[in-house]
Amino acid sequence: MAQAEGGYYVPHSSWWPIIGSVGVTALVVGIAMWLEGMGASLWVTGIGAVITLIMVIGWFGDVVREGVKGLYSDQVDRSLRWGMIWFIFSEVMFFAAFFGALFYARVFSVPWLSGEDPATSRLLWDSMVLSWPTAGPGNVGMEFQPMGPWPLPTINTLILLTSGVTLTIAHHALKAGNRGRLVTYMWFTVALGLLFTGLQGYEYYEAYAHLNLRLDTGIYGSTFFMLTGFHGVHVVIGTLMLAVISLRCMKGHFSPDSHFGFEASAWYWHFVDVVWLGVFIFVYVL
Template identity: 55%
Template structure:
């Protein structure tokens, strides 16, 4: 229950600048690594550690403030706006790669197989999909089938959406046991998904000849599924924090923004996967 009637405005923030320094160090290290510098990875890891410390510190601070009733209803609305628009920006980010897939399959690959491009540059190239292009970049490969692990993963993520909602019902009904069980199931399904995806990637690289370098098919396949897999990991970590906080007695039926944000994020990741399953695997 919020006890504060005024909008809480913090007066001194140290975590933002620490987090920024961490992220900048990490990216500078990564850039150095890409340029072939041997100290790159070390700088990158230092930056990552600073960034993780910031995440832990900042979120602990927020959780404590929330539990001590410093946030009124309006603060909660601001946080919801924040999360909603953050997810919107993520949707746009994924839309770029879906758009790339669409453009490649419907425009650029067909253009390579017709007209002057075909006659003058690559007479033997026929428009197909999947393809690694007229240059057969990355060598022969076998495309990924939708049925098998990807379909199983679809079922897993859909189920995890259900368990997440079941946990929310538990929270609203003040049934903490159901809340924690539902969340643990969701996290477990999330990590199961990532494990299966890792197996899928392993097969692709070792048995199917399908890599990130397999022309535009490999590029779009791994970019889309890879970014999605990364988001599943992030979502599962967020949900794990929510499990931890639930076990400490945090969240009340009328005040549980962190749970809601985590659940929104999880459903967003879920919906992106459905798009991937249809457009990357199925069609």
Template identity: 60%
Template sequence: MSQTTAVRGFDHYFVPEPSKYPIFGSAALLLFGAGSALWLNDVASGPWLFFAGVAILIYMLFGWFGQVVRESESGQYGRRVGLSFRWSMGWFIFSEVMFFAAFFGALFYARVLSVPWLASGDNAALLWQGFSSAWPTSGPYTPSGAEPFTPMGAWGIPAINTLILLTSGVTLTWAHHGLLGNRRGQLKLGLFATIVLGAVFIGLQAYEYGHAYADLNLRLDSGIYGSTFYLLTGFHGLHVTIGAIMLAVMLFRVLAGHFSPQHHFGFEAAAWYWHFVDVVWLILFIVVYWL
């Protein structure tokens, strides 16, 4: 039985020993950023630096989070540490809210303000022939350029993915209730089902992208619509991937006997993140696909 099942009544604040992982994280981000910039500029060393940064980052994540898990399971964390974890996760999710708010703001500015303004008065004379303020705007196409694109509809794969994410929120809540009731079988099944639904979502989004490029000619360079479409859906897909990885780690911890009805903030943090991703998708589905 994990030591987290014991009632921890102490109120001290645990101070960990000096760690080597922050310097590894800094080096990883430096290599990741520099490698990305060099790779985009066709410098031969770019991919090597990029993947070196990824490898160091993975090492840091496994090492640092593993250390935190061991400290938690050994009973070294009290109420104050748990409270600091909750504040930290709350602020992290708030930063993610602001992250997506900037992208939704860019879409709002382009669709509601910028495009209608460009089509008004004398501005239209400065643009290409046939420019219209109707959304989505296709961008300037020359006679030898690309064919106009077809916007992505809402009631195919996007609607199916909406149902998948809503269902995943239900299965995750069901798993949480299993943990609170100490029903480990329900916890494992609910977590596994949530991870599978997340993987199906990612697979369908990849298929959607292939369909958009091959059949709809909807590309990253398809005007402001294409740019904002891939910006919002792509970053959301990345967040679904990260959330599924977090839940997979929680499942492995559950299988190892971690968590109890009283002490399971690691699970709660991953659940908070997943529900946040669900809410972002609902907003995205309405303003990007539907309206």
């Protein structure tokens, strides 16, 4: 897989950016309509999702074909790496917002409303006593059980940590030129990602069916489902990325010296692992 010699590859003109803009806009507008209870929201959301999916498949397909043809120079490779680094940084900030909301609610809001600041407590919710986890003063009396770390969250933690190990083994196999070992451990990683998603789905069923823990269960329910839910979405996306990379490995798209597509997916998956450790400690354990 020869690389372009010198220069900087300039791709041909493409409609994918505008198509993606239309799809993402329709998707966001559809979700906003759904939150407002508007009737056509599911249609708008579905159309936006389909357009976005077509854009992702088409655009990434073009990038893969360009890479396989050897059109990318070392400078393009560096640009792709920096692009992935900034993308992951944006994801770090995304989750930092939700962890910040959890921290503020637990460390500041609950103590203030429970009398740590008498003036605030008397003004807003007189004689209110709260302790975490709580649904909040507006939902006093709402009976629910918090989700503990055992057994499903702990099992899922072990699954994700194991997936990080299998992915690392696959990476070393790729650099060693051992394609059979590479493909085997890549599919192991994909299977572990699917298992994590399945167990989290069962955890949500238990929360709704037996713990009365829902997205509308006040501040605890909202922070719990926003953090675990968005992380779950990232696991699904990462699993799809790894599945595509596994198929590309089977087709021989990567070499020991040129495999940024593999590395980008691996970076993303390890990021997902690290975020889960934070979720596990601050949402389930503490």
